[in-house]
Amino acid sequence: MSPEEHPVPPPTPAKKTRLSRELVLSAALALVDSEGLDALTMRRLGQQLGRDPMSLYRYADNRAALLDGVSELVLNELAIIPDDPDWQAQLRRIAHDLRLLALRHPNVVPLLVTRPLSTPLGLRPLGTLRPLEQILSLLIDAGFAPVDALHVYRAYYGYLYGHILNELQEFVVDPDENEALLRLGLHRLPPKDFPRLRALAPVLADYDGMAELDEGINILLSGLAAHLPLPGASAKP
Amino acid sequence: MSPEEHPVPPPTPAKKTRLSRELVLSAALALVDSEGLDALTMRRLGQQLGRDPMSLYRYADNRAALLDGVSELVLNELAIIPDDPDWQAQLRRIAHDLRLLALRHPNVVPLLVTRPLSTPLGLRPLGTLRPLEQILSLLIDAGFAPVDALHVYRAYYGYLYGHILNELQEFVVDPDENEALLRLGLHRLPPKDFPRLRALAPVLADYDGMAELDEGINILLSGLAAHLPLPGASAKP
DNA sequence: GCCTACAGTCTACATTGTAGAGAAGTTGTT
DNA sequence: AACAACTTCTCTACAATGTAGACTGTAGGC
Structure with missing residues (x-):
C-alpha cells in the first residue's frame, strides 16, 4: 500500500x-x-x-536474526503507557493500536506470530517482550495480584492476536467485483458442502474488524474483572 | 549429529x-x-x-501445496458433530480437541496460522474450511441468526487460536533445571527492564493450558450469549 | 609514516525448488 | 500376445538461496 x-x-x-x-x-x-x-x-x-x-x-547474525529484528522494529511502534490508572481503557487502546499496526504491516504478522514459537521466552529480542512486561506492569499497578495479571494478560493478548489473524485472513480477493460471493472467491466452494459459508458471503464481505475486536475485548475484560479479585469496581459473584 | x-x-x-x-x-x-x-x-x-x-x-503442485495438504490432513483429525443441541458444550469440546491436536503437532501450528494469510478464503483447501462451515452450522442449528453465528464463531475461533499460540510459545527451554528462571531462560533478561516478567517465572513455569483455555472460553461464550438474541437459556458458571 | 580494528567485498559452495525430456510401468483394446 | 495410450516415476539441469572464509579497503591513533 x-x-x-x-x-x-x-x-x-x-x-x-x-x-x-x-x-x-x-x-x-x-x-x-x-x-x-x-x-x-x-x-x-x-x-x-x-x-x-x-x-x-x-x-x-543470519537471516532468522534479521527477521527477529524486523519483528522487533514493528513492535517498537506500539506505545504503552504503563501508569494509566484506567487499565481497561488502556488495554482497549493498545488493542486498537496493535490492530492498526498489523493492518499497516500485514506481511510482518506471520513473523510476529511464528517466530516466538521457535524461540524460548528468554532468547527473544527484548523489544518483543516489552509489551508483555509493560502490560503486566499496567495490570499489577492497577491492583491485580501478579498471578491474576498474568491470567488477564494471557486471555487478552491471546484474543487480540487471534482476532488479528482472523481479520487478516478474511481479506477480499477481488474488490472490483460487487457480487459478494465473487469478491471473496467463495463461488469456488461446492454448494452442497458449504451452504452456510456461501450464504454468509454478503456478511463476510463487509467486515468491521474494529467493532468486532472491541466487542470481544469488552466481553473478555468484563468477564475477567468479574471472576477475579478486582482493584476498582465491585461486581462480586 | x-x-x-x-x-x-x-x-x-x-x-x-x-x-x-x-x-x-x-x-x-x-x-x-x-x-x-x-x-x-x-x-x-x-x-x-x-x-x-x-x-x-x-x-x-509445489511445495506450498504440500504444506496446504499437511494443514488439511491435520485439521481432518478434528471431529465436529454438527447436530449436538448443546452448542456451548460442543464448542468447549472442540476447543479442547483442537488444543490437543496442536500439542500433538506443534510444528504444524505455524502452517495452520500462516497459510490462510496468503490464501483467499475461496482458494483454501476445503478441509481447512470444514471447521468453519460446521461450526456455523452448529450455531445456526442451535438457534442463532446466521449473522450472530458468524460473530460467535469469530470471537470463539479467534480466542482459541490465540490461546494455542500463547500456550505453544511458553514452552520450557530446559526441563531438567528446577529453578524457574532458568527453566524458561528468563535469567538472560535484564532485571531492570523486566522485573515483573522475572518475578513471575515460577508461575509461568507451571502453566495449566487447559484450565486457562477453559476459563477464557467460558467467559467468552457466556458473554456472547448475554449480548445476543439467544436460542436456549444462558449457561452460568 | 606504520599498526590495528573494523566495514565492506569477492569468491565459492552446498542446498533448495522445479522445469523438461524421457524411461518404466500399467491398463485397455484388439 | 501385441500394440497403443495412459500414468507414474526418474534423470539431468539450472537458477536462486544462505553463508563460510579469505581478502581489500579505510579510519583513526601513535
Missing part, C-alpha cells in the same frame, strides 16, 4: 553512507512491507542498500 | 508401493512432526518415500 515510510533510498542508493543496524532493519521492513516476506533475501536487501549482501552479516 | 549417506533407502524403504496423495501427505506430516517444517524438503520427503523427489509433483 504505502510506498515509503522509512528512510530508505531503494532505487537510488546514496552510495557511501555507513551502514547501521537501524538502516538495515528499516530497509528490511520496507522490503517486507512492499513485496512480502519472500522478497527479503540477503541479496535483495543488499542491493536495496547498495551494498554487498555479505555486509549485512555485520548487523544480523 | 548423524552422518547421512545419499544412495541409501534410509528408514522407510516401502520400495514398490504405488504412491498416493495420502501416502505422500502423511509421510510429509510425519517428517514435520519429527523434525520440523524446515526438514520438509522435496528431496528429503522423496528419500523418505524411497522415490525420486520429482515424483512428488504428481501429488502436489
